[in-house]
Amino acid sequence: MEKKWWQKSVVYQVYPRSFQDSDGDGIGDIPGITRRLPYLKELGVDVIWLSPVYESPNDDNGYDISNYRGIMKEFGTMEDFDRMLDRAHELGLKIVMDLVVNHTSDEHAWFAESRKSKDNPYRDYYIWRDGKDGKEPNNWGSCFGGSAWQYDETAGQYYLHLFSKKQPDLNWDNPKVRDEVFDMMDWWLKKGIDGFRMDVISLISKDQSFPDGKPESTGYTDFNVAANGARVHEYLQEMNRRVLSKYDLVTVGECSGVTLEEAKKYGNLEGTELSMCFQFEHMGVDSDPVTGKWTTKKLELPKLKEVLTRWEKGLEGIAWNSLFWDNHDQPRIVSRWGCDAPEYRERSAKMLAICLHMMKGTPYIYQGEEIGMTNYPWKDVSEFQDIDSVNNYKEIVKKGIMTPEDAFRALKAKSRDNARTPMQWDAGKNAGFSDGTPWMAVNPNYTAVNAEEALARKDSVFYTYQKLIALRKQMDVIVYGDYNLLLPEDENLWVYTRTLGEEKLLVVCNFSGKTVSFDVPEAFAAGEALIENYDTAGEGLSCIPPYGAYVLKA
Ligand code: GLC
Numbered sequence: 001m002e003k004k005w006w007q008k009s010v011v012y013q014v015y016p017r018s019f020q021d022s023d024g025d026g027i028g029d030i031p032g033i034t035r036r037l038p039y040l041k042e043l044g045v046d047v048i049w050l051s052p053v054y055e056s057p058n059d060d061n062g063y064d065i066s067n068y069r070g071i072m073k074e075f076g077t078m079e080d081f082d083r084m085l086d087r088a089h090e091l092g093l094k095i096v097m098d099l100v101v102n103h104t105s106d107e108h109a110w111f112a113e114s115r116k117s118k119d120n121p122y123r124d125y126y127i128w129r130d131g132k133d134g135k136e137p138n139n140w141g142s143c144f145g146g147s148a149w150q151y152d153e154t155a156g157q158y159y160l161h162l163f164s165k166k167q168p169d170l171n172w173d174n175p176k177v178r179d180e181v182f183d184m185m186d187w188w189l190k191k192g193i194d195g196f197r198m199d200v201i202s203l204i205s206k207d208q209s210f211p212d213g214k215p216e217s218t219g220y221t222d223f224n225v226a227a228n229g230a231r232v233h234e235y236l237q238e239m240n241r242r243v244l245s246k247y248d249l250v251t252v253g254e255c256s257g258v259t260l261e262e263a264k265k266y267g268n269l270e271g272t273e274l275s276m277c278f279q280f281e282h283m284g285v286d287s288d289p290v291t292g293k294w295t296t297k298k299l300e301l302p303k304l305k306e307v308l309t310r311w312e313k314g315l316e317g318i319a320w321n322s323l324f325w326d327n328h329d330q331p332r333i334v335s336r337w338g339c340d341a342p343e344y345r346e347r348s349a350k351m352l353a354i355c356l357h358m359m360k361g362t363p364y365i366y367q368g369e370e371i372g373m374t375n376y377p378w379k380d381v382s383e384f385q386d387i388d389s390v391n392n393y394k395e396i397v398k399k400g401i402m403t404p405e406d407a408f409r410a411l412k413a414k415s416r417d418n419a420r421t422p423m424q425w426d427a428g429k430n431a432g433f434s435d436g437t438p439w440m441a442v443n444p445n446y447t448a449v450n451a452e453e454a455l456a457r458k459d460s461v462f463y464t465y466q467k468l469i470a471l472r473k474q475m476d477v478i479v480y481g482d483y484n485l486l487l488p489e490d491e492n493l494w495v496y497t498r499t500l501g502e503e504k505l506l507v508v509c510n511f512s513g514k515t516v517s518f519d520v521p522e523a524f525a526a527g528e529a530l531i532e533n534y535d536t537a538g539e540g541l542s543c544i545p546p547y548g549a550y551v552l553k554a
Contacts, residue, residue: 003480006276006362008479009047009250010045010046012049012367015028028075030084043365045093050095050098056072058072059105060387061420066105094194097188097193097196098196110125125170136158138212140210140225140226142164144164148160162200189243195250196252202266203227205230205231207225207229227255228258236253237273240273252276263314263315264319281311283330294402294411295413296409299511322363323357323359323362323364325356328419334372345374346372349372349464351511353464355509357468360480363468375418378408389416420440421442424442430442431443432451471531477500477504484497493508506523508541508549510547515545516544520541520552527553533549534548
């Protein structure tokens with residue numbers, strides 16, 4: 001296998017709106033990101049993935065783009081962007097842009113033209129269909145609730161939108177659309193950016209017969225009707241030939257609905273498509289067959305181990321993997337699968353970090369994860385802003401699928417807004433995020449949970465992440481070693497080994513709030529601890545305290 005720099009890298013995701021405000025309007029911006037680059041350098045990450053910073057009416061916080069070659073006013077100017085890119089490069093940090101090309105905003109100039117008339121040259125940039133028996137062309141649901149089709153009076157037809165009505169889907173079967181997208185990508189790459197994270201890229205090729213999905217096919221049950229379409233690999237190979245292969249990049253596809261077999265193609269090691277993809281099967285282990293993610297169901301550890309082990313083993317030698325717990329669409333991992341009570345917040349955050357970063361694949365850290373930021377203490381449903389949370393709440397309650405109380409509990413646990421509260425920099429006003437009124441409330445625990453405090457204390461979560469990143473750079477076994485699961489049925493412990501030739505690591509993580517005993521395998525009995533999250537003076541390697549974790553080198 002040819003070794004690539006991004007296999008050794010760690011990526012840090014910035015959600016610009018909530019990272020750092022520099023002009024007091026309460027909204028994070030690009031100069032704010034530039035200011036915080038040294039912090040990311042200190043953490044040790046190699047690559048920064050920026051959630052969208054393009055012009056957008058913000059129906060879905062920038063994932064609805066109205067101009068791919070302009071910067072959102074609230075975030076600054078193109079000059080600010082260029083300065084940030086230069087500064088990042090001076091520090092040895094790479095910048096990856098979010099590429100949102102399954103859909104545009106309905107305020108994009110292409111869509112304004114497209115809806116005008118059937119013979120408009122931009123008509124086929126989007127997906128227009130006549131209704132069926134006075135209803136939508138099929139029963140597909142939008143991920144954000146309601147039908148995926150919207151009737152447009154001017155156009156006299158329905159257009160497809162897998163997300164909000166303000167996010168019409170582009171028609172990738174039209175070669176002109178592909179030309180436009182590839183030109184635009186090239187334009188950014190010529191500026192010097194280092195890669196793309198491709199938003200819902202698995203959805204770009206639609207079955208042109210638009211068959212019905214399952215009878216109750218709605219966003220929160222099954223939007224996978226549109227995933228991994230017949231031509232998706234052809235389009236990505238074309239993108240690779242025409243654009244990506246001309247540069248030395250990292251690319252990661254957000255592949256909603258991806259199966260292991262499909263991921264082998266998206267992230268193949270021959271490099272004909274993308275560097276790797278994000279799969280979401282592990283994010284679904286605590287979801288519900290009917291309501292999807294909207295549930296408070298608890299994690300069953302054997303299930304999570306089974307899923308991630310299958311991905312680790314399945315891609316071995318065939319395709320590259322990506323590793324993540326958190327992003328801007330997920331609740332905070334320490335609240336979800338760790339324990340966010342003050343007693344265990346830090347230890348469980350470190351355990352989760354160790355568990356993920358010792359696996360094979362490129363790890364992604366979402367802003368604030370490195371200091372153990374938690375879910376927000378929501379008091380009322382009116383506090384949510386995210387379109388996904390707000391729309392699905394209404395729909396679930398309206399259809400009587402859940403009571404308002406249960407739906408609120410589900411939102412508290414799973415809403416994307418948990419990830420979108422401002423970054424907690426210090427114990428000062430608004431956690432150091434903004435001098436003005438933040439667009440979204442700061443989590444009140446910022447006085448205890450903040451970056452300044454974490455940097456000042458050597459045993460903070462921050463330094464566990466810093467050490468994990470450094471270890472990855474020093475030890476090939478972490479990057480290239482084979483992964484093997486031990487104790488698959490154990491409900492508390494996740495134990496695995498990594499092996500590269502003579503080098504062997506044992507990773508032991510206690511996902512429970514109990515002390516658990518464990519027989520350290522012979523080969524590791526005299527091993528040296530590379531990293532751990534508790535003081536072994538009181539507890540031993542074979543008596544693991546709540547949320548304890550360690551890595552032994554044989
Ligand atoms: C992706 C993004 C998400 C967005 C959606 C539509 O899943 O991560 O934030 O809402 O695509 O663009």
